[in-house]
Amino acid sequence: MQSVPLMSAAAECGFPSPADDYLDRPLDFNELLIENAPATFVVRVAGDSMTGIGIFPGDLAVINRARRVVDKSIVLALVDGEFTLKQYRRRGSRVWLHAENPAFTDIEILEGMAFEVWGVVTNSIRTF
Amino acid sequence: MARLFALVDCNNFYASCERVFQPALRGKPVVVLSNNDGCVIARSNEAKALGVDMGAPWHLYRGRFDEQGVIVRSSNYTLYGDMSARVMRILADFTPDLELYSIDEAFLDVTGIADLEGHVRRLRATVLQWTGIPVSVGIAPTKVLAKVANRLAKKDPAAGGCRLLRDPAVEEEALQALALGDLWGIARRMAVRLEAEGIKTPLELRAADPQLLRQRFGVVMQRLALELRGVSCLPLELAVPDRKSVVASRSFGRPITARADVEEAVASFTSRAAAKMRRQGLATAHISTFIETNPFREQDKQYRASRGFTLPVATADTATLITAAHAALAGIWRDGYRYKKAAVMLVDLVKASSVGSGLFDRRDDSRSLARMRALDGLNTRFGRDAVTMGRTGRPRPWALRRDRLSQRFTTHWEELLSV
Numbered sequence: 001m002q003s004v005p006l007m008s009a010a011a012e013c014g015f016p017s018p019a020d021d022y023l024d025r026p027l028d029f030n031e032l033l034i035e036n037a038p039a040t041f042v043v044r045v046a047g048d049s050m051t052g053i054g055i056f057p058g059d060l061a062v063i064n065r066a067r068r069v070v071d072k073s074i075v076l077a078l079v080d081g082e083f084t085l086k087q088y089r090r091r092g093s094r095v096w097l098h099a100e101n102p103a104f105t106d107i108e109i110l111e112g113m114a115f116e117v118w119g120v121v122t123n124s125i126r127t128f
Numbered sequence: 129m130a131r132l133f134a135l136v137d138c139n140n141f142y143a144s145c146e147r148v149f150q151p152a153l154r155g156k157p158v159v160v161l162s163n164n165d166g167c168v169i170a171r172s173n174e175a176k177a178l179g180v181d182m183g184a185p186w187h188l189y190r191g192r193f194d195e196q197g198v199i200v201r202s203s204n205y206t207l208y209g210d211m212s213a214r215v216m217r218i219l220a221d222f223t224p225d226l227e228l229y230s231i232d233e234a235f236l237d238v239t240g241i242a243d244l245e246g247h248v249r250r251l252r253a254t255v256l257q258w259t260g261i262p263v264s265v266g267i268a269p270t271k272v273l274a275k276v277a278n279r280l281a282k283k284d285p286a287a288g289g290c291r292l293l294r295d296p297a298v299e300e301e302a303l304q305a306l307a308l309g310d311l312w313g314i315a316r317r318m319a320v321r322l323e324a325e326g327i328k329t330p331l332e333l334r335a336a337d338p339q340l341l342r343q344r345f346g347v348v349m350q351r352l353a354l355e356l357r358g359v360s361c362l363p364l365e366l367a368v369p370d371r372k373s374v375v376a377s378r379s380f381g382r383p384i385t386a387r388a389d390v391e392e393a394v395a396s397f398t399s400r401a402a403a404k405m406r407r408q409g410l411a412t413a414h415i416s417t418f419i420e421t422n423p424f425r426e427q428d429k430q431y432r433a434s435r436g437f438t439l440p441v442a443t444a445d446t447a448t449l450i451t452a453a454h455a456a457l458a459g460i461w462r463d464g465y466r467y468k469k470a471a472v473m474l475v476d477l478v479k480a481s482s483v484g485s486g487l488f489d490r491r492d493d494s495r496s497l498a499r500m501r502a503l504d505g506l507n508t509r510f511g512r513d514a515v516t517m518g519r520t521g522r523p524r525p526w527a528l529r530r531d532r533l534s535q536r537f538t539t540h541w542e543e544l545l546s547v
Contacts, residue, residue: 038218039258045546076547
């Protein structure tokens with residue numbers, strides 16, 4: 001990942017720059033996007049079931065497998081062996097996957113379905 | 129306080145890595161092939177249950193695998209290496225004292241940890257949750273016994289992925305079930321030698337006189353026997369020791385007959401080995417080149433040869449080393465053979481900083497060092513072989529065959545999992 005200099009102070013000859021005492025580390029996008037490095041993975045979004053909250057095909061979704069799943073987490077889930085990116089919903093013992101796109105219906109997780117949360121989506125990155 | 133070692137071993141590591149990103153492989157027999165899709169080097173439990181052997185050559189088993197629904201993958205070391213680094217980083221959070229023993233195994237010092245069972249349960253759950261890789265843990269007062277405990281943790285479903293051997297009676301029972309060859313560090317030939325001396329089982333080895341073992345078999349065997357008794361002789365090796373030699377070797381994707389193609393392969397291997405050597409701050413004056421036809425093709429004329437070449441002064445310069453490797457190749461090259469494999473070995477490595485100049489020959493000058501630093505820097509940044517020496521050439525007719533390679537899901541933007 002490229003780093004972006006927050007400020008720069010080229011040393012000319014003779015006197016030190018007055019900014020030298022205030023030099024900081026460059027902005028590090030890893031800091032922003034990676035909560036827990038060994039548990040963080042990146043996937044490419046293909047589907048359009050989450051466009052309502054701004055996750056579009058072609059985006060890079062950052063996934064933290066260490067983050068706890070709670071009601072309304074955006075998750076990468078496995079339902080009957082297929083990956084799907086949805087919002088995790090839970091009320092009492094009912095669990096369902098909600099799509100943020102009216103063209104998709106919610107998927108209720110019923111007994112006998114193979115279901116697992118692969119990881120929690122923490123960010124989506126889009127390049128224009 | 130009595131020491132305790134834990135051996136953490138990833139279950140069917142290569143197959144498990146593949147499954148993290150390819151759920152369709154779960155519950156199915158999966159095998160991973162060696163470099164160049166030669167033979168089976170890793171099996172899922174389902175493949176083991178079907179009787180697929182380690183080392184089974186793919187070209188012989190292909191039909192049978194198709195019939196039995198065995199899923200085949202080429203080895204994806206980029207993926208396995210990254211997943212391994214993740215697992216090891218998590219383990220390091222559980223104890224600072226750890227020895228990376230192999231790509232999928234680590235020894236941990238767990239001496240004095242209160243609630244050891246809870247600790248291990250959390251460790252296993254964390255690695256599985258964060259990476260998707262299941263691990264088994266064996267704990268014992270010595271490394272050799274920890275290996276035994278790990279084996280039991282894997283074999284016994286009731287163990288729940290963890291076995292603790294801390295009681296001599298339990299250790300004895302565990303060793304009872306093993307053969308000599310099952311012990312860490314006993315190769316088949318050594319087992320035969322031990323048997324000839326009347327030591328036929330691990331328990332007999334444990335009971336043998338350590339002094340006698342030392343006289344007959346050397347200090348390594350003495351330590352092994354003591355470790356079986358619960359006397360710790362093998363400490364954790366926290367730092368990887370410098371290597372004495374570096375080898376780069378590959379089978380060609382198809383047989384090669386042209387000298388120029390073999391020269392290119394040798395130059396490329398030399399570059400790779402030299403980069404590895406420089407990463408450790410080492411240099412060498414000795415290089416040896418090896419070529420071979422395919423011994424499994426009985427219809428072909430067979431030839432294999434190797435030759436060394438010694439430079440006047442040790443160097444870390446890729447260009448100089450390639451010249452030496454080619455000089456060695458010139459001595460063994462024969463036209464008219466179908467070559468299958470080549471290798472380059474850098475031996476007798478020395479610290480680059482301690483190399484002196486000879487009367488006529490100079491050690492690497494600052495220009496060479498700068499050139500190599502630039503080369504290594506670019507290749508680290510843009511991927512291996514982004515920049516190569518003029519002689520290594522490409523495209524490569526001899527490049528690896530990897531027909532069943534999965535994506536490098538964790539290290540390449542263009543190969544990410546698509547969801």
